[in-house]
Amino acid sequence: MRRLAVLLLTLVLVSPTPALAADSPMAMIFSPTEQASVPLNEPLLVIGGAVNGESGGITEVDFSTDDGTNWTTVDATGERWSVVLWPSVPGPLTIKARARTASTTGPVTVSRTVHVGGTTTPPFSDDTLLILNDTHSPTINDPDTEAVELGLRFQVDRAGSIPAVIIKRGDYTGPVTARVWAGGTLLAEQAAPGAAYSQRITFGTPVPVAPGTEYVISYYTPAGGYKATQDYFIGNLAQTPFKVPVNAGVYSYGGGFPTDTWNASNYWIEPIFRP
Structure with a gap:
């Protein structure tokens, strides 16, 4: 009995209950x-x-x-x-x-x-406009099935080019066409095959961009099925080298230059910049 008691004491000493980790938010x-x-x-x-x-x-x-x-x-x-x-x-x-x-x-x-105010051109390490998940409005796969052009308005703070775009896909995973516009003028377009969730589309020739001009980068889906987040672009997004205004998300049913807006929606379109 004494030997058993010593053994139990030894187990307690060498197998303590782990201490809870302190909060370090x-x-x-x-x-x-x-x-x-x-x-x-x-x-x-x-x-x-x-x-x-x-x-x-x-x-x-x-x-x-x-x-x-x-x-x-x-x-x-x-x-x-x-x-x-x-x-x-x-x-x-x-x-x-x-x-x-x-x-x-x-x-x-x-x-x-x-x-x-004023103008700065700080250095940057990420050439993709990273659209971040947020908490104030849910992201959904919109059940809309109509043909539509979905776009993002933006400016840049220095001269460069847009060689590609990343789109986050919804339920429609078939072929799409990516486009870049300035003032309603089509600057470039690139057809792309179907893909699921996320897709990078590279233009045949990088699209030159310059400060002081608003551009729209978009993609056309013939059957809707896109990803959307309402009440997202409720403020200016300042992510060097991009400047994204309020109500930056735009659309046009049937295709063509998108100018309509809906509840500051984000359609998950991320241009890539090269200086």
Whole structure:
């Protein structure tokens, strides 16, 4: 009996219950990008994320635009958060963010500075306009089956070209045609075979683009079946080298240059830029 008691004590000593990991929530900002220029007195869309390691449990994110004097809380239960700001003072604007769980408010883990008014051409490391998942409106595979041209309005902050586009597909996975427009003039088009979910379409010749001109990049689907998110482009998206305005998502039933808008919808079209 004594020997058994010693054995049990030994097992307890060498096999303790693992301690629970402490919360270490971290906030992130995906857009706008660092040092991007944003318009004065226009809505700016800020999109970010938050993580807490394997523990999870993110509930909210606090952000500040006055170096932490005041904080505003936004929901982040899906580990994504977004907010629309209205920059009203010319010059640099710094956004700071910290994440929260039910028990912990983390430290400031990200700081992003943009320039309100004026023009900057900061360096960039990603040549694709990355349209990010957000939390304020669900993304659906639209059941619409009519032929339609779906597009994205955008500008660039420097001269370059658009060699390709990435589209996120809905239920229709047949052939499509990608196009680039300026002021209603067709600059290029490229037919593409069917694909599922995501597809990169490369133009036969890269399309030159320049600052100061609004372009539309689009694709034509003969049977609808596209991916859509309403209430997405409710603010300007500043993601160097791209500038994407409010109501950037456009469409035209039957095809042709798309100009119609619907509830600031995003049709998941991502141009690729080459300097």
